[in-house]
Amino acid sequence: MKKSIVLFFIIIFIAGCSSLYYVNNKGLNDSVGGRLYVAKCSGCHSLYPPAYVLSSENKIRFEVMVKRAKLTGEEEKILKDFLLAAGAR
C-alpha cells in the first residue's frame, strides 16, 4: 500500500518534469515564444520536442494545432521562431 503511494508520486514527478524539459533547456522558457508554447500547447497534451513538432511528418498537424490553440498570425510566427530555435541543437 505505502509502496504504491510512493510510486504514484514518482510518476507524477516524472510526468511533470518531462513536459517542461524542452522549454527549460537553454533557458528559452523565459522567452515570449517559450511562454507561448507552454500556455497554448500544453492544455490538451504534454509538450512535444520542438524539433518533432516542426518535422516534415508533422507539418500539416502543426497547422491544425495552430487552429486548435486559436493562435493569431502574430503568435504563430513567434511560436514558429521559438520552435526552430529550440529545435536546432
Ligand code: HEC
Ligand atoms: C484543443 C486541444 C489541443 C491544443 C490546444 C493543441 N493540441 Fe496538439 N494535439 C491535440 C490532439 C487531440 C492530438 C492527437 C492527434 C490529432 O488529433 O492529430 C494532438 C497531437 C499533436 C501532435 C502530434 C503528436 C503525435 O506524435 O501524433 C503534435 C506535434 C502537437 N499536437 C503539437 C501541438 C502544438 C505545437 C500546439 C500549440 C500550437 C498544440 N498541439 C495544441 C490537441 C490539441
